[in-house]
Amino acid sequence: MQKIIIIEDTKIIREELKIFLSKYDYEIDAPDYFNNIVEYIYKSDADLILLDINLPVFDGYHICREIRKNLDTPIIVVTSRDSETDELMSMNLGADDFITKPYNTQILLARISAVLKRTSKNSLSDILSYNDMKLNLLNGSIVYKENTEQLTKNEIKILSYLIKKKGTIVSREELMEYLWNSDVFIDDNTLSVNVTRLRKTLEDIGVKDVIQTRRGLGYIMP
Protein backbone atom coordinates (compact mmCIF):
# COMPACT_ATOMS: atom_id res chain seq x y z
CA MET A 1 0.00 0.00 0.00
CA GLN A 2 1.35 3.37 -0.95
CA LYS A 3 1.54 6.08 1.64
CA ILE A 4 0.49 9.66 1.05
CA ILE A 5 1.04 12.55 3.42
CA ILE A 6 -1.50 15.34 3.24
CA ILE A 7 -0.20 18.68 4.45
CA GLU A 8 -3.23 20.90 4.58
CA ASP A 9 -4.25 23.29 7.32
CA THR A 10 -7.97 23.44 6.62
CA LYS A 11 -9.24 20.74 8.94
CA ILE A 12 -12.30 19.78 6.95
CA ILE A 13 -10.44 19.36 3.68
CA ARG A 14 -7.74 17.36 5.44
CA GLU A 15 -10.24 15.00 7.02
CA GLU A 16 -12.39 14.53 3.93
CA LEU A 17 -9.40 14.04 1.69
CA LYS A 18 -8.16 11.41 4.10
CA ILE A 19 -11.46 9.54 3.90
CA PHE A 20 -11.60 9.92 0.15
CA LEU A 21 -8.09 8.71 -0.60
CA SER A 22 -8.36 5.87 1.91
CA LYS A 23 -11.21 4.50 -0.18
CA TYR A 24 -8.80 4.17 -3.08
CA ASP A 25 -6.36 2.03 -1.11
CA TYR A 26 -3.84 4.60 -0.09
CA GLU A 27 -2.39 4.80 3.36
CA ILE A 28 -2.92 8.35 4.54
CA ASP A 29 -1.07 10.40 7.05
CA ALA A 30 -2.33 13.92 7.73
CA PRO A 31 -0.57 15.93 10.43
CA ASP A 32 -2.53 18.68 12.13
CA TYR A 33 0.46 20.34 13.67
CA PHE A 34 2.68 22.42 11.45
CA ASN A 35 5.64 23.46 13.59
CA ASN A 36 8.22 20.95 12.44
CA ILE A 37 6.59 19.57 9.36
CA VAL A 38 9.85 19.02 7.53
CA GLU A 39 11.24 16.67 10.19
CA TYR A 40 7.89 14.97 10.27
CA ILE A 41 8.18 14.24 6.57
CA TYR A 42 11.79 13.07 6.90
CA LYS A 43 10.69 10.47 9.43
CA SER A 44 7.52 9.38 7.72
CA ASP A 45 8.86 7.49 4.70
CA ALA A 46 5.99 8.47 2.39
CA ASP A 47 5.52 7.65 -1.27
CA LEU A 48 3.89 10.97 -2.10
CA ILE A 49 3.23 14.33 -0.49
CA LEU A 50 0.17 16.48 -1.15
CA LEU A 51 1.22 19.95 -0.17
CA ASP A 52 -0.87 23.06 0.32
CA ILE A 53 0.82 26.43 -0.16
CA ASN A 54 -0.95 28.63 2.38
CA LEU A 55 0.13 27.10 5.64
CA PRO A 56 0.73 28.39 9.15
CA VAL A 57 4.34 28.75 10.40
CA PHE A 58 6.12 28.10 7.09
CA ASP A 59 4.48 28.24 3.68
CA GLY A 60 4.46 25.40 1.21
CA TYR A 61 7.30 26.82 -0.86
CA HIS A 62 9.62 26.80 2.13
CA ILE A 63 8.63 23.25 3.02
CA CYS A 64 9.08 22.15 -0.58
CA ARG A 65 12.58 23.60 -0.69
CA GLU A 66 13.53 22.01 2.63
CA ILE A 67 12.23 18.57 1.63
CA ARG A 68 14.15 18.66 -1.63
CA LYS A 69 17.43 19.13 0.25
CA ASN A 70 17.31 15.55 1.43
CA LEU A 71 14.46 13.68 -0.21
CA ASP A 72 13.16 13.08 -3.69
CA THR A 73 9.70 11.97 -2.61
CA PRO A 74 7.19 13.17 -5.23
CA ILE A 75 5.31 16.30 -4.24
CA ILE A 76 2.00 17.49 -5.67
CA VAL A 77 1.26 21.10 -4.81
CA VAL A 78 -2.41 21.82 -4.16
CA THR A 79 -3.41 25.42 -3.94
CA SER A 80 -6.19 27.89 -4.57
CA ARG A 81 -3.76 30.32 -6.15
CA ASP A 82 -3.70 29.75 -9.85
CA SER A 83 -1.30 32.28 -11.29
CA GLU A 84 1.57 31.33 -13.53
CA THR A 85 4.02 32.55 -10.91
CA ASP A 86 2.69 30.13 -8.33
CA GLU A 87 2.95 27.27 -10.75
CA LEU A 88 6.43 28.28 -11.80
CA MET A 89 7.55 28.69 -8.19
CA SER A 90 6.29 25.24 -7.27
CA MET A 91 7.92 23.56 -10.21
CA ASN A 92 11.19 25.39 -9.65
CA LEU A 93 11.25 24.32 -6.03
CA GLY A 94 11.00 20.72 -7.10
CA ALA A 95 7.31 19.89 -7.03
CA ASP A 96 6.23 17.16 -9.43
CA ASP A 97 2.77 18.45 -10.20
CA PHE A 98 0.48 21.36 -9.50
CA ILE A 99 -3.28 21.22 -8.97
CA THR A 100 -5.55 24.15 -8.28
CA LYS A 101 -8.53 24.11 -5.97
CA PRO A 102 -11.33 23.32 -6.31
CA TYR A 103 -10.18 20.14 -7.97
CA ASN A 104 -12.12 17.40 -9.59
CA THR A 105 -11.51 14.39 -7.34
CA GLN A 106 -11.14 12.01 -10.28
CA ILE A 107 -8.50 14.25 -11.76
CA LEU A 108 -6.72 14.44 -8.41
CA LEU A 109 -6.68 10.64 -8.30
CA ALA A 110 -5.42 10.44 -11.84
CA ARG A 111 -2.59 12.87 -11.12
CA ILE A 112 -1.65 11.02 -7.95
CA SER A 113 -1.48 7.68 -9.68
CA ALA A 114 0.41 9.19 -12.63
CA VAL A 115 3.04 10.71 -10.36
CA LEU A 116 3.31 7.52 -8.31
CA LYS A 117 3.63 5.44 -11.42
CA ARG A 118 6.38 7.68 -12.74
CA THR A 119 8.36 7.62 -9.55
CA SER A 120 7.78 4.19 -8.06
CA LYS A 121 10.67 1.80 -8.49
CA ASN A 122 8.63 -1.31 -9.10
CA SER A 123 6.24 -1.47 -11.98
CA LEU A 124 3.80 -3.68 -10.09
CA SER A 125 0.98 -1.21 -10.62
CA ASP A 126 1.30 -1.77 -14.34
CA ILE A 127 -0.01 -5.29 -13.98
CA LEU A 128 -3.44 -5.69 -12.46
CA SER A 129 -4.53 -9.15 -11.47
CA TYR A 130 -7.94 -10.57 -10.86
CA ASN A 131 -8.07 -14.19 -9.75
CA ASP A 132 -5.85 -15.91 -12.32
CA MET A 133 -6.30 -13.25 -14.92
CA LYS A 134 -3.61 -10.64 -15.46
CA LEU A 135 -4.10 -7.30 -17.20
CA ASN A 136 -0.88 -5.77 -18.42
CA LEU A 137 -1.37 -2.02 -18.78
CA LEU A 138 1.93 -1.53 -20.57
CA ASN A 139 1.22 -3.60 -23.65
CA GLY A 140 -2.57 -3.74 -23.33
CA SER A 141 -2.81 -7.51 -23.13
CA ILE A 142 -4.86 -9.78 -20.98
CA VAL A 143 -3.45 -13.14 -19.90
CA TYR A 144 -5.39 -16.10 -18.54
CA LYS A 145 -3.67 -19.46 -18.19
CA GLU A 146 -2.01 -19.96 -21.59
CA ASN A 147 -4.24 -17.59 -23.47
CA THR A 148 -3.34 -14.02 -24.36
CA GLU A 149 -5.54 -11.46 -26.03
CA GLN A 150 -5.12 -7.80 -26.95
CA LEU A 151 -7.58 -5.18 -25.75
CA THR A 152 -8.43 -1.79 -27.18
CA LYS A 153 -7.72 1.41 -25.25
CA ASN A 154 -11.33 1.77 -24.11
CA GLU A 155 -11.54 -1.88 -23.03
CA ILE A 156 -8.36 -1.59 -21.01
CA LYS A 157 -9.69 1.48 -19.22
CA ILE A 158 -13.02 -0.17 -18.45
CA LEU A 159 -11.51 -3.43 -17.26
CA SER A 160 -8.83 -1.78 -15.16
CA TYR A 161 -11.38 0.40 -13.39
CA LEU A 162 -13.63 -2.55 -12.67
CA ILE A 163 -10.70 -4.58 -11.35
CA LYS A 164 -9.57 -1.72 -9.14
CA LYS A 165 -13.06 -1.49 -7.69
CA LYS A 166 -13.65 -5.24 -7.48
CA GLY A 167 -16.39 -6.33 -5.14
CA THR A 168 -18.33 -3.09 -5.48
CA ILE A 169 -21.01 -2.11 -7.95
CA VAL A 170 -19.83 0.48 -10.40
CA SER A 171 -22.67 2.48 -11.89
CA ARG A 172 -22.64 3.31 -15.56
CA GLU A 173 -22.40 7.00 -14.68
CA GLU A 174 -19.40 6.42 -12.46
CA LEU A 175 -17.70 4.34 -15.11
CA MET A 176 -18.39 6.94 -17.75
CA GLU A 177 -17.11 9.73 -15.56
CA TYR A 178 -13.93 7.78 -15.00
CA LEU A 179 -13.54 7.25 -18.75
CA TRP A 180 -14.23 10.89 -19.55
CA ASN A 181 -11.63 11.97 -17.04
CA SER A 182 -9.08 9.77 -18.75
CA ASP A 183 -9.69 11.31 -22.19
CA VAL A 184 -12.11 8.67 -23.45
CA PHE A 185 -15.20 10.67 -24.38
CA ILE A 186 -17.70 7.95 -25.20
CA ASP A 187 -21.46 8.00 -25.01
CA ASP A 188 -23.87 5.57 -23.39
CA ASN A 189 -24.27 3.31 -26.41
CA THR A 190 -20.56 3.06 -27.08
CA LEU A 191 -20.05 2.05 -23.45
CA SER A 192 -22.51 -0.83 -23.88
CA VAL A 193 -20.81 -1.91 -27.09
CA ASN A 194 -17.41 -1.78 -25.43
CA VAL A 195 -18.54 -3.81 -22.45
CA THR A 196 -20.12 -6.43 -24.71
CA ARG A 197 -16.94 -6.69 -26.76
CA LEU A 198 -14.86 -6.90 -23.61
CA ARG A 199 -17.02 -9.75 -22.28
CA LYS A 200 -16.64 -11.57 -25.57
CA THR A 201 -12.86 -11.19 -25.54
CA LEU A 202 -12.73 -12.47 -21.97
CA GLU A 203 -14.88 -15.46 -22.90
CA ASP A 204 -12.58 -16.21 -25.81
CA ILE A 205 -9.68 -16.73 -23.45
CA GLY A 206 -11.81 -18.76 -21.07
CA VAL A 207 -12.86 -16.23 -18.46
CA LYS A 208 -16.61 -16.41 -18.11
CA ASP A 209 -19.08 -14.15 -16.36
CA VAL A 210 -16.58 -11.98 -14.56
CA ILE A 211 -18.31 -8.75 -15.46
CA GLN A 212 -21.83 -9.03 -14.15
CA THR A 213 -24.66 -6.63 -14.79
CA ARG A 214 -26.78 -5.54 -11.86
CA ARG A 215 -29.94 -4.28 -13.49
CA GLY A 216 -30.51 -0.61 -12.79
CA LEU A 217 -27.32 -0.32 -10.75
CA GLY A 218 -24.34 -1.00 -12.92
CA TYR A 219 -21.52 -3.52 -13.32
CA ILE A 220 -19.62 -5.54 -10.80
CA MET A 221 -16.64 -7.86 -10.80
CA PRO A 222 -17.31 -10.01 -7.75
Next chain:
Amino acid sequence: MSIKEYLKERFLFIFVNSIVFLILALILAILEIRSIVIFSIFIIWFLPLAVYISIEFLKYAKYYNNMEEILQGLDKKYLLPEIMEKTDFLEGKLFYDILKTCNKEMHEHVNYYKNLQLEYREYIETWVHEIKTPISSSMLIIENNKSLITKNIGKEIKKIEGFVEQALYYSRSSDVSKDYIIKRFDLSVAINNTIKRNSKDFINKRINLQLDEIHAVVYSDIKWVEFILNQIITNSIKYIKSTGGSIKIYSTTNKNNVILTIQDSGIGISEKDINKVFEKGFTGEYGRKYNTSTGMGLYLCKKLCDKLGLEINIKSELGIGTKVNIIFPLSKFNLLN
Protein backbone atom coordinates in the same frame (compact mmCIF):
# COMPACT_ATOMS: atom_id res chain seq x y z
CA MET B 1 -5.73 79.20 -37.21
CA SER B 2 -6.46 80.77 -40.56
CA ILE B 3 -5.97 84.41 -41.67
CA LYS B 4 -9.71 84.81 -42.07
CA GLU B 5 -10.43 83.76 -38.50
CA TYR B 6 -7.66 85.96 -37.22
CA LEU B 7 -8.81 89.04 -39.16
CA LYS B 8 -12.37 88.45 -38.07
CA GLU B 9 -11.15 88.63 -34.49
CA ARG B 10 -9.39 92.00 -35.26
CA PHE B 11 -12.28 93.29 -37.37
CA LEU B 12 -13.55 95.92 -34.88
CA PHE B 13 -10.07 97.39 -34.41
CA ILE B 14 -9.43 97.67 -38.15
CA PHE B 15 -12.95 98.93 -38.76
CA VAL B 16 -12.70 101.75 -36.17
CA ASN B 17 -9.30 102.78 -37.53
CA SER B 18 -10.62 102.84 -41.07
CA ILE B 19 -13.70 104.90 -40.09
CA VAL B 20 -11.62 107.41 -38.18
CA PHE B 21 -9.21 107.64 -41.11
CA LEU B 22 -12.08 108.11 -43.57
CA ILE B 23 -13.49 110.97 -41.45
CA LEU B 24 -10.02 112.54 -41.23
CA ALA B 25 -9.51 112.11 -44.99
CA LEU B 26 -12.90 113.68 -45.65
CA ILE B 27 -12.07 116.70 -43.45
CA LEU B 28 -8.67 117.04 -45.13
CA ALA B 29 -10.31 116.82 -48.55
CA ILE B 30 -12.79 119.56 -47.61
CA LEU B 31 -9.84 121.68 -46.44
CA GLU B 32 -8.42 121.11 -49.95
CA ILE B 33 -5.27 119.36 -48.73
CA ARG B 34 -3.39 117.64 -51.53
CA SER B 35 -4.18 113.99 -51.95
CA ILE B 36 -0.51 113.00 -51.75
CA VAL B 37 -0.52 114.24 -48.12
CA ILE B 38 -3.65 112.26 -47.37
CA PHE B 39 -2.02 109.21 -48.91
CA SER B 40 1.14 109.75 -46.83
CA ILE B 41 -0.95 109.97 -43.69
CA PHE B 42 -2.63 106.72 -44.72
CA ILE B 43 0.73 105.01 -45.11
CA ILE B 44 2.08 106.39 -41.83
CA TRP B 45 -1.07 105.31 -40.07
CA PHE B 46 -1.72 101.89 -41.59
CA LEU B 47 1.71 100.49 -42.40
CA PRO B 48 2.79 99.95 -38.77
CA LEU B 49 -0.71 98.68 -38.07
CA ALA B 50 -0.53 96.09 -40.86
CA VAL B 51 3.01 95.08 -39.87
CA TYR B 52 1.92 94.66 -36.24
CA ILE B 53 -1.10 92.58 -37.17
CA SER B 54 0.95 90.40 -39.51
CA ILE B 55 3.67 89.76 -36.95
CA GLU B 56 1.09 88.92 -34.32
CA PHE B 57 -0.65 86.61 -36.74
CA LEU B 58 2.55 84.76 -37.59
CA LYS B 59 3.38 84.36 -33.92
CA TYR B 60 -0.01 83.00 -32.93
CA ALA B 61 -0.38 80.91 -36.03
CA LYS B 62 2.99 79.29 -35.45
CA TYR B 63 2.18 78.46 -31.85
CA TYR B 64 -1.36 77.24 -32.22
CA ASN B 65 -0.93 75.46 -35.52
CA ASN B 66 2.03 73.64 -34.10
CA MET B 67 -0.02 72.63 -31.07
CA GLU B 68 -2.89 71.47 -33.22
CA GLU B 69 -0.52 69.36 -35.24
CA ILE B 70 0.83 67.75 -32.11
CA LEU B 71 -2.70 67.14 -30.91
CA GLN B 72 -3.68 65.47 -34.16
CA GLY B 73 -0.67 63.21 -33.95
CA LEU B 74 -1.32 62.22 -30.37
CA ASP B 75 -2.84 58.84 -29.70
CA LYS B 76 -3.97 59.89 -26.25
CA LYS B 77 -5.08 63.50 -26.60
CA TYR B 78 -5.06 64.21 -22.90
CA LEU B 79 -1.29 63.98 -22.91
CA LEU B 80 -0.97 67.32 -24.75
CA PRO B 81 -0.02 69.38 -21.68
CA GLU B 82 2.89 67.02 -21.09
CA ILE B 83 4.56 67.75 -24.40
CA MET B 84 3.35 71.22 -25.42
CA GLU B 85 6.01 73.93 -25.66
CA LYS B 86 6.25 76.77 -23.25
CA THR B 87 6.10 80.11 -25.02
CA ASP B 88 7.05 83.66 -24.01
CA PHE B 89 3.99 85.65 -24.96
CA LEU B 90 1.51 86.39 -22.23
CA GLU B 91 -1.58 84.65 -23.56
CA GLY B 92 0.40 81.54 -24.38
CA LYS B 93 1.95 81.52 -20.92
CA LEU B 94 -1.43 81.80 -19.23
CA PHE B 95 -2.88 79.15 -21.46
CA TYR B 96 0.04 76.85 -20.72
CA ASP B 97 -0.25 77.27 -16.96
CA ILE B 98 -4.00 76.67 -16.98
CA LEU B 99 -3.66 73.47 -18.98
CA LYS B 100 -0.84 72.26 -16.74
CA THR B 101 -2.91 72.78 -13.62
CA CYS B 102 -5.95 71.10 -15.14
CA ASN B 103 -3.82 68.19 -16.22
CA LYS B 104 -2.31 67.75 -12.79
CA GLU B 105 -5.73 67.77 -11.17
CA MET B 106 -7.04 65.33 -13.72
CA HIS B 107 -4.18 62.94 -13.04
CA GLU B 108 -4.87 63.02 -9.34
CA HIS B 109 -8.51 62.37 -10.01
CA VAL B 110 -7.78 59.46 -12.32
CA ASN B 111 -5.25 58.04 -9.89
CA TYR B 112 -7.80 58.10 -7.14
CA TYR B 113 -10.14 55.92 -9.17
CA LYS B 114 -7.30 53.75 -10.40
CA ASN B 115 -6.36 52.97 -6.82
CA LEU B 116 -9.95 52.33 -5.90
CA GLN B 117 -10.28 49.87 -8.75
CA LEU B 118 -7.00 48.18 -7.96
CA GLU B 119 -7.97 47.73 -4.35
CA TYR B 120 -11.32 46.34 -5.34
CA ARG B 121 -9.72 44.00 -7.81
CA GLU B 122 -7.25 42.77 -5.23
CA TYR B 123 -10.10 42.21 -2.84
CA ILE B 124 -12.04 40.21 -5.44
CA GLU B 125 -9.01 38.06 -6.22
CA THR B 126 -8.36 37.30 -2.57
CA TRP B 127 -12.03 36.64 -2.03
CA VAL B 128 -12.11 34.21 -4.94
CA HIS B 129 -9.17 32.30 -3.52
CA GLU B 130 -10.72 32.26 -0.06
CA ILE B 131 -14.00 30.92 -1.31
CA LYS B 132 -12.30 28.12 -3.18
CA THR B 133 -11.44 26.44 0.11
CA PRO B 134 -15.05 25.95 1.29
CA ILE B 135 -16.02 24.93 -2.26
CA SER B 136 -13.27 22.29 -2.30
CA SER B 137 -14.22 20.96 1.08
CA SER B 138 -17.92 20.83 0.18
CA MET B 139 -17.11 18.86 -2.95
CA LEU B 140 -15.00 16.42 -0.96
CA ILE B 141 -17.78 15.95 1.59
CA ILE B 142 -20.19 15.25 -1.27
CA GLU B 143 -17.75 12.81 -2.82
CA ASN B 144 -17.45 10.96 0.48
CA ASN B 145 -21.17 10.86 1.15
CA LYS B 146 -22.73 9.98 -2.15
CA SER B 147 -26.50 10.06 -2.27
CA LEU B 148 -29.14 11.62 -4.45
CA ILE B 149 -29.29 14.65 -2.18
CA THR B 150 -25.57 15.30 -2.14
CA LYS B 151 -25.48 14.75 -5.88
CA ASN B 152 -27.97 17.58 -6.31
CA ILE B 153 -26.07 19.78 -3.89
CA GLY B 154 -22.98 18.97 -5.90
CA LYS B 155 -24.62 20.31 -9.05
CA GLU B 156 -25.44 23.55 -7.28
CA ILE B 157 -21.90 23.85 -5.95
CA LYS B 158 -20.62 23.38 -9.48
CA LYS B 159 -22.71 26.39 -10.45
CA ILE B 160 -21.26 28.42 -7.58
CA GLU B 161 -17.82 27.47 -8.77
CA GLY B 162 -18.69 28.71 -12.25
CA PHE B 163 -19.96 32.05 -11.00
CA VAL B 164 -16.92 32.51 -8.79
CA GLU B 165 -14.69 31.88 -11.76
CA GLN B 166 -16.64 34.40 -13.80
CA ALA B 167 -16.10 37.01 -11.11
CA LEU B 168 -12.38 36.35 -11.16
CA TYR B 169 -12.09 36.69 -14.90
CA TYR B 170 -14.32 39.74 -14.91
CA SER B 171 -11.97 41.49 -12.53
CA ARG B 172 -9.01 40.37 -14.62
CA SER B 173 -10.57 41.49 -17.86
CA SER B 174 -11.39 45.02 -16.77
CA ASP B 175 -7.99 45.88 -15.44
CA VAL B 176 -5.45 47.72 -17.51
CA SER B 177 -2.61 45.43 -16.52
CA LYS B 178 -1.89 42.41 -18.61
CA ASP B 179 -2.69 39.37 -16.60
CA TYR B 180 -1.94 36.78 -19.18
CA ILE B 181 1.05 34.96 -20.55
CA ILE B 182 1.07 34.05 -24.21
CA LYS B 183 2.55 30.63 -24.69
CA ARG B 184 2.52 27.93 -27.28
CA PHE B 185 0.10 25.15 -26.48
CA ASP B 186 -1.88 22.37 -28.03
CA LEU B 187 -5.49 23.36 -28.52
CA SER B 188 -6.66 19.83 -27.82
CA VAL B 189 -5.29 20.07 -24.26
CA ALA B 190 -7.50 23.07 -23.53
CA ILE B 191 -10.49 21.36 -25.14
CA ASN B 192 -10.00 18.10 -23.26
CA ASN B 193 -9.65 19.90 -19.95
CA THR B 194 -12.86 21.81 -20.57
CA ILE B 195 -14.74 18.67 -21.57
CA LYS B 196 -13.52 16.86 -18.49
CA ARG B 197 -14.74 19.70 -16.32
CA ASN B 198 -18.19 19.30 -17.77
CA SER B 199 -18.16 15.50 -18.02
CA LYS B 200 -20.96 15.06 -15.48
CA ASP B 201 -23.34 17.23 -17.49
CA PHE B 202 -22.44 15.55 -20.75
CA ILE B 203 -23.13 12.14 -19.23
CA ASN B 204 -26.28 13.08 -17.34
CA LYS B 205 -27.86 14.87 -20.27
CA ARG B 206 -26.74 12.09 -22.61
CA ILE B 207 -25.17 14.58 -24.93
CA ASN B 208 -23.42 13.05 -27.87
CA LEU B 209 -19.96 14.54 -28.17
CA GLN B 210 -18.38 14.47 -31.60
CA LEU B 211 -14.81 15.44 -31.02
CA ASP B 212 -12.56 15.51 -34.04
CA GLU B 213 -8.87 14.87 -33.79
CA ILE B 214 -7.52 18.33 -33.18
CA HIS B 215 -3.86 18.80 -33.91
CA ALA B 216 -3.53 22.52 -33.70
CA VAL B 217 -0.82 24.42 -31.91
CA VAL B 218 -1.74 27.98 -31.06
CA TYR B 219 -0.19 30.92 -29.24
CA SER B 220 -2.30 32.27 -26.44
CA ASP B 221 -2.92 32.08 -22.72
CA ILE B 222 -4.23 28.60 -21.99
CA LYS B 223 -6.09 29.52 -18.80
CA TRP B 224 -8.01 32.31 -20.47
CA VAL B 225 -8.75 30.11 -23.47
CA GLU B 226 -10.02 27.37 -21.18
CA PHE B 227 -12.25 29.88 -19.45
CA ILE B 228 -13.65 31.04 -22.80
CA LEU B 229 -14.20 27.46 -23.97
CA ASN B 230 -15.87 26.60 -20.70
CA GLN B 231 -18.32 29.47 -21.05
CA ILE B 232 -19.22 28.37 -24.57
CA ILE B 233 -19.52 24.68 -23.75
CA THR B 234 -21.59 25.26 -20.60
CA ASN B 235 -23.85 27.49 -22.70
CA SER B 236 -24.22 24.75 -25.26
CA ILE B 237 -25.05 22.22 -22.58
CA LYS B 238 -27.48 24.61 -20.94
CA TYR B 239 -29.41 25.31 -24.11
CA ILE B 240 -29.71 21.73 -25.25
CA LYS B 241 -33.14 21.09 -23.90
CA SER B 242 -33.88 17.50 -24.78
CA THR B 243 -31.73 14.46 -24.22
CA GLY B 244 -29.96 13.14 -27.25
CA GLY B 245 -28.56 16.49 -28.28
CA SER B 246 -25.11 16.76 -29.71
CA ILE B 247 -22.07 18.98 -29.47
CA LYS B 248 -19.52 18.90 -32.21
CA ILE B 249 -16.03 20.31 -31.79
CA TYR B 250 -13.62 20.59 -34.68
CA SER B 251 -10.87 22.80 -35.96
CA THR B 252 -9.80 24.06 -39.35
CA THR B 253 -6.20 25.03 -39.90
CA ASN B 254 -5.64 27.72 -42.48
CA LYS B 255 -2.47 29.41 -43.60
CA ASN B 256 -2.78 32.31 -41.19
CA ASN B 257 -5.15 31.05 -38.55
CA VAL B 258 -6.78 28.17 -36.77
CA ILE B 259 -10.54 28.22 -36.48
CA LEU B 260 -12.03 26.27 -33.62
CA THR B 261 -15.72 25.56 -33.98
CA ILE B 262 -18.12 24.47 -31.29
CA GLN B 263 -21.45 23.50 -32.73
CA ASP B 264 -24.46 22.41 -30.74
CA SER B 265 -27.97 21.23 -31.45
CA GLY B 266 -29.53 23.52 -28.88
CA ILE B 267 -32.49 25.85 -29.06
CA GLY B 268 -30.57 28.45 -31.04
CA ILE B 269 -30.72 32.22 -30.96
CA SER B 270 -33.25 34.27 -32.86
CA GLU B 271 -32.07 36.57 -35.64
CA LYS B 272 -32.97 39.74 -33.80
CA ASP B 273 -30.93 38.66 -30.77
CA ILE B 274 -27.83 37.33 -32.46
CA ASN B 275 -26.11 40.68 -32.77
CA LYS B 276 -26.62 41.44 -29.12
CA VAL B 277 -25.27 38.28 -27.53
CA PHE B 278 -21.90 39.81 -26.76
CA GLU B 279 -23.46 42.75 -24.96
CA LYS B 280 -23.15 42.95 -21.22
CA GLY B 281 -26.22 41.72 -19.42
CA PHE B 282 -28.02 40.61 -22.55
CA THR B 283 -29.98 37.44 -21.85
CA GLY B 284 -32.40 37.18 -24.74
CA GLU B 285 -35.87 35.74 -24.62
CA TYR B 286 -34.82 32.32 -23.40
CA GLY B 287 -32.57 33.67 -20.72
CA ARG B 288 -35.50 35.53 -19.26
CA LYS B 289 -37.83 32.58 -19.70
CA TYR B 290 -35.60 30.09 -17.93
CA ASN B 291 -34.08 32.66 -15.69
CA THR B 292 -30.70 30.99 -15.65
CA SER B 293 -28.75 33.49 -17.68
CA THR B 294 -26.76 36.38 -16.34
CA GLY B 295 -25.74 37.74 -19.71
CA MET B 296 -22.14 37.76 -18.57
CA GLY B 297 -20.68 34.63 -20.13
CA LEU B 298 -20.49 35.65 -23.76
CA TYR B 299 -19.80 39.25 -22.87
CA LEU B 300 -16.71 38.13 -20.96
CA CYS B 301 -15.71 35.78 -23.78
CA LYS B 302 -15.77 38.63 -26.23
CA LYS B 303 -13.84 40.91 -23.91
CA LEU B 304 -11.16 38.33 -23.18
CA CYS B 305 -10.90 37.41 -26.86
CA ASP B 306 -10.34 41.07 -27.70
CA LYS B 307 -7.57 41.26 -25.14
CA LEU B 308 -5.93 38.10 -26.41
CA GLY B 309 -6.24 39.18 -30.03
CA LEU B 310 -8.61 36.35 -30.90
CA GLU B 311 -11.73 36.69 -32.93
CA ILE B 312 -15.02 35.19 -31.87
CA ASN B 313 -18.19 34.98 -33.89
CA ILE B 314 -21.47 33.24 -33.50
CA LYS B 315 -23.99 31.92 -35.96
CA SER B 316 -27.29 30.43 -35.02
CA GLU B 317 -30.59 29.20 -36.31
CA LEU B 318 -33.61 29.03 -34.09
CA GLY B 319 -34.47 25.45 -33.24
CA ILE B 320 -31.50 24.01 -35.08
CA GLY B 321 -28.45 25.03 -33.13
CA THR B 322 -25.63 27.42 -32.54
CA LYS B 323 -22.14 27.53 -33.95
CA VAL B 324 -19.36 29.46 -32.26
CA ASN B 325 -16.08 30.10 -34.05
CA ILE B 326 -12.94 31.15 -32.26
CA ILE B 327 -10.18 32.26 -34.56
CA PHE B 328 -6.59 31.99 -33.39
CA PRO B 329 -4.12 33.94 -35.51
CA LEU B 330 -1.20 31.79 -36.51
CA SER B 331 2.12 33.49 -36.50
CA LYS B 332 4.98 33.89 -34.14
CA PHE B 333 4.37 37.58 -34.36
CA ASN B 334 1.79 37.12 -31.63
CA LEU B 335 4.50 36.28 -29.20
CA LEU B 336 6.05 39.68 -29.64
CA ASN B 337 2.84 41.58 -29.25
